[in-house]
Amino acid sequence: MKNRLRVLRAEENWSQAELGMRAGVSRQAINAIETGKYEPGLVLAMKIARLFGKRVEDVFVLEDSD
Amino acid sequence: MSDTPGRERPDRSSNPPSNLGAAAWVAVTLLFWIAATTVARRVLENDPVGLLARVGTVAVAAGGFIAFAALLVRFVRTLDEFSRRVQLMAAAVAFIVSITALVAADLLQAAHLLGYVPLDGIWVFMLAAWCVSQVAVARYYR
Numbered sequence: 001m002k003n004r005l006r007v008l009r010a011e012e013n014w015s016q017a018e019l020g021m022r023a024g025v026s027r028q029a030i031n032a033i034e035t036g037k038y039e040p041g042l043v044l045a046m047k048i049a050r051l052f053g054k055r056v057e058d059v060f061v062l063e064d065s066d
Numbered sequence: 067m068s069d070t071p072g073r074e075r076p077d078r079s080s081n082p083p084s085n086l087g088a089a090a091w092v093a094v095t096l097l098f099w100i101a102a103t104t105v106a107r108r109v110l111e112n113d114p115v116g117l118l119a120r121v122g123t124v125a126v127a128a129g130g131f132i133a134f135a136a137l138l139v140r141f142v143r144t145l146d147e148f149s150r151r152v153q154l155m156a157a158a159v160a161f162i163v164s165i166t167a168l169v170a171a172d173l174l175q176a177a178h179l180l181g182y183v184p185l186d187g188i189w190v191f192m193l194a195a196w197c198v199s200q201v202a203v204a205r206y207y208r
Contacts, residue, residue, distance in 0.1 A: 026148060
């Protein structure tokens with residue numbers, strides 16, 4: 001699963017720590033999601049999408065290989 | 067209900083709760099467990115005569131571990147989902163490492179390549195494996 005977290009975060013000029021704080025998770029969690037090492041659960045994915053004013057599928061993209 | 071949700075700007079006062087208090091309690095119970103186990107070993111080495119004294123000593127030491135484990139579980143439950151994943155993976159890695167080491171030690175003893183391994187060394191090894199696993203898993207996700 002790919003995600004547009006880094007791009008969206010850059011558009012908002014938010015640091016990983018700031019996004020993590022807003023989403024209620026650690027900076028390490030945001031970093032792991034951005035690097036694709038960790039796929040968030042549904043609740044966290046929806047929280048993050050809501051923070052950017054997007055739908056979940058606009059932030060997280062399911063790939064054919066998933 | 068709109069397909070695209072409105073942008074949410076939570077205020078900064080809604081920070082995730084600090085886990086320091088829970089972590090401190092875990093550390094305190096860990097120290098208590100180690101102290102209780104050490105004292106229990108010393109007491110039992112002196113061969114207390116009464117059955118009740120021996121059973122009670124073991125129960126205090128084992129109770130220290132149960133308190134530590136219970137508070138550790140409570141602490142993990144306060145973490146965010148990513149940190150819980152790290153803890154889960156660290157526990158899994160530590161379990162596999164510990165079992166592998168135990169089986170290897172058993173076979174090495176059978177092959178007369180390893181001497182007596184005290185039981186109290188095993189839980190110290192498991193504790194160390196758990197700590198190292200946490201560092202390794204955290205580094206993997208970095």
